Amino acid sequence: MASQPSSARSPGPRRGTSTQAVHAGENHPKPGFSLTDPIFCAATYTFADTASLIEFVEKKLPREEYGRYGNPTERTVERKLAALEGGEAALLYSTGMAAIAGLLLAKLEAGDEVVLFDECYHRSRELCVKFLGKFGVVTHQVPACDYARMEAAIRPRTKLLVSESPTNPHLSVVDLERFAALGKKHGVETLIDATLATPYNVRPLEAGIDYVLHSCTKYLGGHNDLLAGAIAGSREKLEPLRKLRGVFGLVSAPLNMYLLLRGLKTLALRMQRHNENGQAVAEFLAAHPRIEKVYYPGLPGHPYHDVARRSMRGFGGLLTFQVKGADWRATSEVVDALRIPRIAPSLGGVESLVEQPIFMSYHDFTPEQRQAVGIYDNMIRLSCGIEDSEDLIADLKQALEA
Amino acid sequence: MHLRTRAIHVGNERDPQTGAVVPPIHLASTFVQPGAGRWGEFDYSRSGNPTRKALQTTLASLEAGCGALAFASGMAATHCVTMLLEHGDHIVAGTDIYGGTYRLLHKIVNRAGIEVTLAPSTDPGAMEAAIRPRTRLVWIESPGNPLMSITDIAACADLAHRRGALLAVDNTLATPVLTRPLELGADVVMHSATKYLGGHSDLLSGALVVRDPDLLKRLYFIQNATGGVMGPLEAFLCSRGIKTLELRVREQCRTAARLARFLAADRRVARVLYPGLAGHPGHEIARRQMDGAFGAMLSFEVAGDADAARRLVESTRLFQLAVSLGAVESLIEQPAAMSHASYDRTDRLAHGISDGLVRLSVGLEAPEDLEEDLDQALERAAAG
Numbered sequence: 001m002a003s004q005p006s007s008a009r010s011p012g013p014r015r016g017t018s019t020q021a022v023h024a025g026e027n028h029p030k031p032g033f034s035l036t037d038p039i040f041c042a043a044t045y046t047f048a049d050t051a052s053l054i055e056f057v058e059k060k061l062p063r064e065e066y067g068r069y070g071n072p073t074e075r076t077v078e079r080k081l082a083a084l085e086g087g088e089a090a091l092l093y094s095t096g097m098a099a100i101a102g103l104l105l106a107k108l109e110a111g112d113e114v115v116l117f118d119e120c121y122h123r124s125r126e127l128c129v130k131f132l133g134k135f136g137v138v139t140h141q142v143p144a145c146d147y148a149r150m151e152a153a154i155r156p157r158t159k160l161l162v163s164e165s166p167t168n169p170h171l172s173v174v175d176l177e178r179f180a181a182l183g184k185k186h187g188v189e190t191l192i193d194a195t196l197a198t199p200y201n202v203r204p205l206e207a208g209i210d211y212v213l214h215s216c217t218k219y220l221g222g223h224n225d226l227l228a229g230a231i232a233g234s235r236e237k238l239e240p241l242r243k244l245r246g247v248f249g250l251v252s253a254p255l256n257m258y259l260l261l262r263g264l265k266t267l268a269l270r271m272q273r274h275n276e277n278g279q280a281v282a283e284f285l286a287a288h289p290r291i292e293k294v295y296y297p298g299l300p301g302h303p304y305h306d307v308a309r310r311s312m313r314g315f316g317g318l319l320t321f322q323v324k325g326a327d328w329r330a331t332s333e334v335v336d337a338l339r340i341p342r343i344a345p346s347l348g349g350v351e352s353l354v355e356q357p358i359f360m361s362y363h364d365f366t367p368e369q370r371q372a373v374g375i376y377d378n379m380i381r382l383s384c385g386i387e388d389s390e391d392l393i394a395d396l397k398q399a400l401e402a
Numbered sequence: 403m404h405l406r407t408r409a410i411h412v413g414n415e416r417d418p419q420t421g422a423v424v425p426p427i428h429l430a431s432t433f434v435q436p437g438a439g440r441w442g443e444f445d446y447s448r449s450g451n452p453t454r455k456a457l458q459t460t461l462a463s464l465e466a467g468c469g470a471l472a473f474a475s476g477m478a479a480t481h482c483v484t485m486l487l488e489h490g491d492h493i494v495a496g497t498d499i500y501g502g503t504y505r506l507l508h509k510i511v512n513r514a515g516i517e518v519t520l521a522p523s524t525d526p527g528a529m530e531a532a533i534r535p536r537t538r539l540v541w542i543e544s545p546g547n548p549l550m551s552i553t554d555i556a557a558c559a560d561l562a563h564r565r566g567a568l569l570a571v572d573n574t575l576a577t578p579v580l581t582r583p584l585e586l587g588a589d590v591v592m593h594s595a596t597k598y599l600g601g602h603s604d605l606l607s608g609a610l611v612v613r614d615p616d617l618l619k620r621l622y623f624i625q626n627a628t629g630g631v632m633g634p635l636e637a638f639l640c641s642r643g644i645k646t647l648e649l650r651v652r653e654q655c656r657t658a659a660r661l662a663r664f665l666a667a668d669r670r671v672a673r674v675l676y677p678g679l680a681g682h683p684g685h686e687i688a689r690r691q692m693d694g695a696f697g698a699m700l701s702f703e704v705a706g707d708a709d710a711a712r713r714l715v716e717s718t719r720l721f722q723l724a725v726s727l728g729a730v731e732s733l734i735e736q737p738a739a740m741s742h743a744s745y746d747r748t749d750r751l752a753h754g755i756s757d758g759l760v761r762l763s764v765g766l767e768a769p770e771d772l773e774e775d776l777d778q779a780l781e782r783a784a785a786g
Contacts, residue, residue, distance in 0.1 A: 265602060
């Protein structure tokens with residue numbers, strides 16, 4: 001039921017990322033010849049007569065019918081995301097978690113198995129282990145980027161290999177071609193959550209990955225003012241996901257979709273700045289006497305620096321660091337002393353954000369559980385926005401040296 | 403803090419009640435008061451609205467002013483300034499100005515018995531000669547629209563003040579990223595926020611920024627009394643756009659400079675008007691007055707007649723045929739038929755806005771893609 005952009009004066013196929021960000025997926029001309037996409041706040045759509053309705057239900061006439069199955073503004077964003085990812089199709093959901101839940105629930109049955117690299121957003125892990133476990137799905141977690149252990153965990157009922165890349169908050173980078181090859185070798189599909197990279201920095205579908213997932217709440221929306229999730233892949237693979245989305249009603253609201261569409265226009269620009277800021281701040285911290293360790297793919301000492309350099313255009317604005325010899329309280333003092341980044345969950349917006357993982361996301365874990373997943377009391381996660389890097393560095397300096 | 407940091411944080415402080423990182427959108431038209439005759443900060447949205455106030459705070463910071471006012475459109479902002487004047491007063495305005503401003507001054511403001519003289523603001527002698535004892539306001543744009551003329555703002559401010567007039571500068575095309583007229587002595591900065599500030603072609607808005615608190619009070623009184631205020635949804639979208647203002651403007655300027663050079667070297671193009679080109683009459687002033695870049699607007703004339711220009715603007719694929727400017731999508735237009743159609747034709751031609759002039763607003767598309775688009779369109783225009 002996706003509508004096709006008309007070709008009159010359309011910008012054409014393969015073009016630069018920024019051109020794609022501004023124009024890809026959009027109809028030319030638009031309703032009313034408006035330069036921008038109207039916001040379709042419609043719950044339902046009308047038919048001129050019974051004959052048109054019959055044409056529609058007999059699948060001869062693709063068009064909208066009801067808000068839960070999709071919305072023109074949402075479809076424009078889907079086409080744009082598909083183009084940016086170099087894929088055939090994309091699906092938008094109300095949140096990133098709705099997207100991953102929507103995919104897993106569409107693909108898995110009781111008795112199926114999933115293998116996860118264990119460095120990931122804690123709610124994704126919780127969804128698999130606790131929630132899907134109720135429905136008889138078995139989840140195996142293996143250490144991040146241990147391809148041998150992942151391969152060893154594949155069994156006859158394994159349906160999906162899942163990882164983030166880069167991972168949150170350790171910024172490990174997956175060798176996507178190797179990951180995709182592993183899946184293909186065993187007839188198992190692969191899913192990569194590329195939220196921290198965005199299609200500006202890497203396009204997993206082009207490496208042979210089956211599904212790429214985003215929390216659009218982060219860099220894609222870019223302004224911390226909307227929640228959304230997306231999955232991109234082939235039209236054929238996404239079809240069952242689209243159907244289930246319509247059953248569950250996990251669609252994204254039109255006003256949200258407009259804000260996402262607007263944010264995407266400057267994706268390339270913003271990511272260039274995030275990449276620059278992330279690198280500059282990581283380098284500053286790595287050289288600072290009070291810092292024990294910095295996790296950022298752009299640093300030569302990072303375990304996955306080579307993979308990252310080979311496969312990514314840039315490394316984003318998110319980085320994690322540990323304060324030397326600091327207990328949780330001394331670490332909190334650094335966080336509290338910062339003036340520009342605000343203490344908040346989430347990441348990837350124009351304003352910098354900061355958090356101490358032991359409180360923000362891992363508060364319910366015991367110290368042993370935290371250690372097991374590499375979360376330490378002296379750890380700080382920083383999402384560098386697009387402020388001037390000199391201002392961010394000066395702020396970090398005063399907070400560390402207070 | 404640098405402009406790009408302030409653009410993100412000033413006026414966007416976290417919501418104290420909820421901690422929301424982005425301030426909420428206040429749609430309320432009215433606000434509950436503590437007591438009869440006792441007033442909270444906000445009472446009626448025309449007089450003040452938290453979302454509009456947040457944007458005004460940001461704008462004042464970016465333009466280095468003491469305060470700002472946000473309007474329903476650029477024209478509402480311009481009109482507000484003219485309403486400082488009285489019957490019998492006089493205005494001197496530049497000749498390279500937006501058609502809507504021309505229309506306001508010659509067809510509306512004149513009805514109040516306020517006279518207007520146009521003089522090229524690039525010519526200090528002509529400007530001085532146009533000033534009369536009752537001149538209260540000098541109005542200029544730099545870069546001007548559509549000829550990209552460059553006016554020495556500091557010199558104009560001097561002149562205006564010596565003769566007892568205010569200087570107002572429409573800073574829409576330069577934006578505070580490149581030029582801050584208040585720092586050069588101007589009294590009022592005006593913006594069509596519809597353009598670069600909003601940046602995404604999805605809101606209509608105007609703004610005034612001043613550096614004198616007394617002038618701010620007088621303009622606020624007029625705005626409150628006449629009601630041309632900006633809506634909160636637009637203010638929200640505008641604040642959002644401003645967060646990437648510096649990024650967008652600098653990138654668009656880089657691309658425009660490249661396209662200007664491409665066109666200047668092309669034999670199908672008769673002349674190119676872009677302040678960044680060494681041959682541009684205002685190039686030296688622009689180098690002083692514009693911070694590291696020369697804007698993302700340029701105009702040019704194709705070899706051939708007005709019909710060739712028309713064929714050109716109808717042949718581009720990425721550059722869309724539309725009025726307005728300053729947003730992420732590249733636009734192309736023919737001022738004689740579009741943005742400056744409200745000029746009387748004799749005036750328009752006298753001021754150098756020929757029938758064959760083409761104006762480009764350079765967006766965020768990749769420069770290679772835009773160059774290719776112009777190239778094929780020039781070919782079609784030449785083919786006839």
